[in-house]
Amino acid sequence: MKLLYLNPNSSVHMTDGIVAVARQALPEAEILGWTNHGAPPAIQGPEDGAAAIPGLLAQLPAAREAGADAIVIACFDDVGLDQMRVASHCPVLGIGQSAFATATLLGLRYSVITTLAVSVPVIEGNIRASGYDTLCRGVRPSGLPVLTVEAGGEEVCQRLADEMRQARDHDQAQAAILGCAGMAGLKAELARRTTLQVIDGVEASARLAAALAQMAV
Amino acid sequence: MKLLYLNPNSSVHMTDGIVAVARQALPEAEILGWTNHGAPPAIQGPEDGAAAIPGLLAQLPAAREAGADAIVIACFDDVGLDQMRVASHCPVLGIGQSAFATATLLGLRYSVITTLAVSVPVIEGNIRASGYDTLCRGVRPSGLPVLTVEAGGEEVCQRLADEMRQARDHDQAQAAILGCAGMAGLKAELARRTTLQVIDGVEASARLAAALAQMAV
Amino acid sequence: MKLLYLNPNSSVHMTDGIVAVARQALPEAEILGWTNHGAPPAIQGPEDGAAAIPGLLAQLPAAREAGADAIVIACFDDVGLDQMRVASHCPVLGIGQSAFATATLLGLRYSVITTLAVSVPVIEGNIRASGYDTLCRGVRPSGLPVLTVEAGGEEVCQRLADEMRQARDHDQAQAAILGCAGMAGLKAELARRTTLQVIDGVEASARLAAALAQMAV
Amino acid sequence: MKLLYLNPNSSVHMTDGIVAVARQALPEAEILGWTNHGAPPAIQGPEDGAAAIPGLLAQLPAAREAGADAIVIACFDDVGLDQMRVASHCPVLGIGQSAFATATLLGLRYSVITTLAVSVPVIEGNIRASGYDTLCRGVRPSGLPVLTVEAGGEEVCQRLADEMRQARDHDQAQAAILGCAGMAGLKAELARRTTLQVIDGVEASARLAAALAQMAV
Amino acid sequence: MKLLYLNPNSSVHMTDGIVAVARQALPEAEILGWTNHGAPPAIQGPEDGAAAIPGLLAQLPAAREAGADAIVIACFDDVGLDQMRVASHCPVLGIGQSAFATATLLGLRYSVITTLAVSVPVIEGNIRASGYDTLCRGVRPSGLPVLTVEAGGEEVCQRLADEMRQARDHDQAQAAILGCAGMAGLKAELARRTTLQVIDGVEASARLAAALAQMAV
Amino acid sequence: MKLLYLNPNSSVHMTDGIVAVARQALPEAEILGWTNHGAPPAIQGPEDGAAAIPGLLAQLPAAREAGADAIVIACFDDVGLDQMRVASHCPVLGIGQSAFATATLLGLRYSVITTLAVSVPVIEGNIRASGYDTLCRGVRPSGLPVLTVEAGGEEVCQRLADEMRQARDHDQAQAAILGCAGMAGLKAELARRTTLQVIDGVEASARLAAALAQMAV
Structure with missing residues (x-):
């Protein structure tokens, strides 16, 4: 089983972090991680x-050559998912879609906790377009930029925990979805601070991609 | 990993068939199969x-005692799924929902091939209520009763293949979902007769249930 | 005309209160009220x-024997309505559905005033699933537990009146639906405190059940 | 209890027929029937x-003076319902809306059998706009003009019965809604020819209008 | 090219203001403006x-005689649009619909800034019924009555600018739609005070009506 | 006014045909037409x-330099529209979206007549995602390949006219949208053969793009 994580941005550091989380989630598989050099950081x-998108599409021939059994687009916005799906030789998942599907399969009402407000309409649009809005109770910006989130620390965890409390008390959510690849490393700590079930798209995508690749579809 | 398949009807023979397919799909797990004695055949x-439903709910204490990591309701109608989800100690999946989720994660337009017309509104209702209608292109009754389907044979395969052809040519579907637990055993044969991707809910539920149970949600 | 109110919980006191309201709403009919002994209080x-649900379904043979012309599930959550409808010998209504239908037939935008926040997603889900969301402007928890509401009193009425004011000023609602069977007894008092039209599901269900039973459908 | 049927067209004969059906459905009430002189026949x-519409709106002052407890717009297209509702002193129902609400309250999947194809989009639009599309399985034109339907006779009944058979076998409907005020008189005969439940909007509107007018909303 | 603006209310002063804005937006066309004498002010x-509505419908014969190439209903509520469309000899646009269509064609998420809260449900209903809700982020009442808005001045502009700021920061809107014909004259001033794109329905309707009338549809 | 038509495919001949139609529709503007060399034919x-998509995005700097007031993606599938909109310096329209918007502004129920069945899901998906499905009655494949359509001739016109008749009689459509850029040249001939209103996206996009570019949004 060989899973390929394509990071749509050009930050190698972020690629490494995502691959680390995916390996922990699915130790039995080989996890590759490629960076989209030339794309925005x-x-x-x-x-x-x-x-x-052009950079992502350009990586598909190499992905096929590398023998990827499934590809995951490692950005919560699921950038270019539609285009990649139709052009790829193997299943392509997004980490956003994987998180929404996990909540839906578990029948859990969920809110997404994300970074800046500018991401809210993109995420809301993706949820609605793919039909995962039935159980969605809200998309909540934390006001924290991606890099701040990734750096972690007490203040960041507290801010995200505050938002999860709102998700539970105001949205009546049963699960919190971590709405940014950069939050994956904080999952264990965040789960300690809430009674909600916590869903991370990187972990979910690893498990679901393996499940799909192993089905004889 | 211990998966429990609950067959909502009282036919032990059907339970055995479902368990056999699930074991083949997920050989690394322990698969249990229980029959709903007292329910309709x-x-x-x-x-x-x-x-x-009452019989299904009554099995939950024993399911917890048996240490089930996930439960699958082994009927394409996903009978009692909402009630079971809220009352269970572990994730509960339906084979219908598992099949729809698989097609959605793969981004494939799908049609469901089912048995009698009487099942169509139930399945359509489930698809719409859970938000999986975005990619659904139709629910097609084959006119074959469950028992006939389960018995298999050339005539049955031909009838189902005819319907899959309609799904491809008329519905513009990319995948055919086998809309009855009794079709699981025919999947390989049916896949040979079509260019569509073929999705079986029993197999899908085994893979997805394992993936969900292994996530630290 | 014989209407049977089935209280899904095991509180006989609540059954009696509901029957009293229904009798006042429909004095020309015989109103029966049965309690779901064995269910949660x-x-x-x-x-x-x-x-x-199992207890409700188990009462159906006796309901037929008693000659019920229509059954009303006397819980605003419309517990088990789908299952009861298909298994019953006569029409089955819920008090939630009856209230939503009344507002919809009158063309009134409505908000629901309910008890605790935990009930909000259930009610919202029912409204959406049955298509009554076109005129729905919100489901508002009052923060009052069921028993407190049932006990009534000045403080309770004031809290509910506050929420109705919000429904009018913030939601632009034209009608307030009393979102708990325990509020039925307070309707006259609440109507005095608001300019909104006030709809109670117990009263609505009595009138609508009689209307449906008398149609030659 | 005084119900006022407003026939939006100028055919006095049709007004008389509608009033007769309404009186039979609700003998305990006083039924008035007014014709929209000046409107199309x-x-x-x-x-x-x-x-x-202008003629309908112009009748509202007289309706108030006559002491109508509820008004029914006696055309299956529910002509001017939105405008009449906001301008009237009492509840205003449409016979289309009343039929859809009846099927929805009974939880029955339904198809509408109507006259000419030109009416299909109007009826479909009304169903969708008011949220009654959840259980709707289709709107079927019989190809029969209104006057032919009203005249009745064996051929007409056979044509409508054929369409009801399609509704049952093809749409998987459980109820047939008579989609034209002119079909009200044929209901008993049509019910004899089908296993579907048959819903007539004139009868439904009489019963529902009385129920609503008697509620203390 | 002859465009006819029909002001549904009886205020001649408002008709004049609307015509002035339309002429500025489309100097190459002849712009007529008629007042609905007898209607509310x-x-x-x-x-x-x-x-x-009756007054609007009554003007159609004269509109045809005057040789109107397109008619615009000059009220943001799009009063009577459905009825006028089917009865008119030429295309009929509403200024609300024109504004929503402009935002949709440009792919901009938008919020509507309107006058009093009483208008919110009407506008929301129109947006939903016509399918323009995909990009709509909210309908915001400013609390200012129509006449106050029309009078303009610093305080009015400040209030509307405040609401546009909310639209940008809270709704994540990219465009603000001026939700009242009386705001058309303030557009330039309001555009200076925001980074949002500002859409005025009077201007939009002039341009779009001309475009449609010139197509050979 | 300078409009730039970007043909997403590499066929120069098709670019020329589209530009010719656009010039005829909007003689007062300067119409540019660029071909996507390197893309599929x-x-x-x-x-x-x-x-x-990569080739389209790569043309944006030159489009800005050329001073385009608006860009039209000249393919009925609206390829890359979302991506182009956010990356462009000026409004970007698609010919599919322009046609749907025209029908919606005119309040006309429409069916789309397109080429091969393989295009149906793409077009249906676009209609639904952008909210133009309220008036859409169907997307009908003619079975004719693009090149055959472009070549025109009696047989092609007859096939398309047949499909328009179905759209009118079966779908109850009021307008037929030509669902392929290659049909633009046949519009006059097709309009002669039907009582439906005929909408061509190339013409519509020219008129609407000019209208939008001239608004001070």
Whole structure:
């Protein structure tokens, strides 16, 4: 089983972090992680997303050559997912879609906790377009930029925990989805601070991609 | 990993068939299969579904005692799924939901091939209520009763293959979902007769249930 | 005309209160009220709802024997309505559905005033699933537990009146639906305190059940 | 209890027929029937509907003076319902809406059997706009003009029965809604020819209007 | 090119203001403006809307005689649009619909800034019924009555600018739609005070009506 | 006014034809037409669409330099529209979206007549995702390949006219949308053969793009 994580942005450091989480989630598989050199250093809003697509599509021949059994687009905005799906030789998942599917399969009402407000409409649009809005109770911006989130620390965890409390008390959510690849490393700590079930898209995508690749579809 | 398949009807023979398919799909797990004694011998329409629910709910204490990591309701109608989810100690999946989720995660337009017309509204209702209608192109009755389907044979395969052809040519589907637990055993043969991707809910539920149970949600 | 109110919980006191309201609403009919002995003492959230269903279904043979012309499930969550409808010999209504239908037939935008926040997702889900969301402007928890509401008194009325004011000023609602069977007895008092039209599901269900039973459908 | 039926077209004969059906459905009430003199002789398509609205609105002062407890717009297209509702002193129902609400309250999947194809989009639009599409399985034109339907006879009944058979076998409907005020008189005969439950909007509107007027909303 | 603006209310002063804005937006066309004498002096809520419809319909013969190439209903509530469309000899646009279509064609998420809260449900209903809700992020009442808005001045502009800031920061809108014909004259001033794109329905309707009339549809 | 038509495929001949139609529709503007060299010779299905996107995005700097007031993506599938919109300096329209918007603004129920069945899901998906499905009655494949359509001739016109008749009689459509850029040249001939209103996206996009570019949004 060989899973390929494609990071749509050009930050190698972020690629490494994502691959580490995926390996922990699925130790039995070989996890590759490629960076989208030439793309913006971070995907902040739809402009960055558009700029990342040509680079993603250009990696598909190499992905096939590398023998990837499934590809995961490692950005919560699921940048270019539609285009990649139709052009790829193997299943392509997004970490956003994987998180939404996990909550839906478990029948859990969920809220997404994300970074800046600019990401809210993109995520909401993805949820609605793919039909995962039945159980969605809200998309909540924490006001924290991606890099701050990734750095972690007490203040960041407290801010995210505050938002999860709102998700539970105001949205009546049963699960909190971590709405940024950079939050994956904080999952264990965040789960300690809430009674909600916590869903991380990187972990979910690893498990679901393996499940799909092993089905004889 | 211990998966428990609950067959909502009272047919032990059907339980055995489902367990066999699940074991083949997920050989690394322990697969249990329980029959809903006292329920109708087959779930044909919503009346049978209603009659099966008390028996399903009554099995939950034993399921917890048996240490089930996940439960699958082994009927394509996903009988009692909402009630079971809220009352269970572990994740509960339906084979219908598992099949729809698989197609959605793969981004494939799908049609469901089922048995009698009486099942169509139940399945359509489930697809719409859970938000999986975005990619659904139709629910097609084959006109074959459950027992006939389960018995298999050339005539049955031909009838189902005809319907898959309609799904491809008329519905523009990319995948055919086998809309009855009794079709699981025919999957390999049916896949040979079509260019569509073929999704079986029993196999899908085994893979997805394992993936969900292994996530630290 | 014989209407049977089935209280899904095991509180005889609540059954009596509901029957009294229904008799006042429809003095020309015979009103029966049965309690779901063995069920939880109150339906608080979906777990209680699931636990109540087997007992409800078990009462259907006696309901037929008693000659019920229509059955009303006397819980605003409409517990087990789908299952009861398909298994019953006569029309089955819920008091939630009856209230939503009344507002919809009158063309009134409505908000629901309910008890605790835990009930909000259940009620919202029912409204959406049955198509009554076109005119729904919100489901508002008052923060009052069922028993407190039932006990009534000045403080309770004031709290509910506050919430109705919000429904009018913030939601632009034209009608307030009393979102708990325990509020039925307070309707006259609450109507005095608001310019909104006030709809009570117990009263609505009595009138609508009689209307449906008298149609030659 | 005084119910006022407003026939949006100028055919006095049709008004008389509708009033007769309503009286039979609700013998305990006083039923008035007014004709929209100056309007088209029949409402065939949205142009006729638009032409009928000013005349309907102009009758509201007299309706108030006559002491109507509820008004029913006696055209299956529910012509001018939104405008009448906001301008009237009492509840205003449409016979289309009343039929859809009846099926929804009974939890029955339904198809509408109507006259000419030109009416299909109007009826479909009304169903969708008011949220009654959850259980709707189709709107079927019989190809019979209104006057032919009203005249009745063996051929007409056979044509409508054929369409009801399609509704049952193809749409998987459980109920057939008679989609034209002119079919009300044929209900008993049509019910004899089908296993579907048959819902007539004139009868339904009489019963529901009385129920609503008697509620203390 | 001859465009006819029909003001549904009886205020000649408002008609003049609307015509002036339309002429500025489309200097190459002949712009007519007619007042609905006999209608309420302002359309405040759905009752006024209902009262305006007969007068609007009555103007259609004269509109045809005057040789109008397109008609615009000059009220943001799009009063009587459905009825006028089917009865008119030429295209009929509403200024609300024109504004929503502009935002949709540009792919901009938008919020509507309107006058009093009483107008919110009407506008929301129109957006939903016509399918323009995909990009709509909210309908925001400013609390300012129509006449106050029309009078303009610093305080009014500040209030509207405040609401546009909320639209940007809270709703994540990219465009603000001016939700009242009386705001058309303030557009330039309001655009100076925001980074959002500002859409005025009077201007949009002039441009779009001309575009449609010139197509050979 | 300078409008830039970007043909997503590499066929120069098709670019020329589109530009000719656009010039006729909007003689007062300067119309540019660029070909997507390096892309597939025709956009047949979503794979071709994905392959065309990088080339489209790469043309944006030159488009800005050329002073385009608006860009039109000249493929009925609206390939890459979302990505182009966020990355462009000026409004970007698609010819599919322009046609749907025209029908919606005119309040006309419409069916789309397209080429091969493989295009149906793409077009249906676009209609639903952008909210233009309220008036859509169907997307009908003619079975004719793009090149055959472009070549025109009696047989092609007859096939398309047949499908328009179905749209009118079966779908109850009021307008037929020509669902392929290659049909633009046949519009006059097709309009002669039907009582439906005929909408061509190339013409519509020219008129609407000019209208939008001239608004001071």
